[in-house]
Amino acid sequence: SVKRSAADGLIYFLFDSAFELFFIGNNSALFIELQGLLERFCLNKACEFIAVDNIAQVILQDSFSKKTLNDVAEYFKIISLWADEDVRFAKKLTHIRNGIAHKN
DSSP, rough: HHHHHHHHHHHHHSSSSHHHHHHOEEEEEEEEHHHHHHHHHHHHHHHHHHSHHHHHHHOOOOOTTOOOOOHHHHHHHHHSSSSSHHHHHHHHHHHHHHHHHTOO
């Protein structure tokens, strides 16, 4: 279907590094890559949800540039997009990612 083809193209474009890391067995870097993709997607979507126009969206994206998945998870909970379980998952995922990235 058209949606499947669009999804395949998007996945190929966004996950090319992730696929390479998976196939060479570099699971630590793969975990960091996937968490980063999720974080960036959530930050972009949060700005889209909040913005009233394109100018506001640009300003929000600039102000959200230093935010993390932990921060955005709380925002998604406030607007009832995510449940407590989703927020816990995002925080655990970020905790594991930080442990790998900082070798803790």
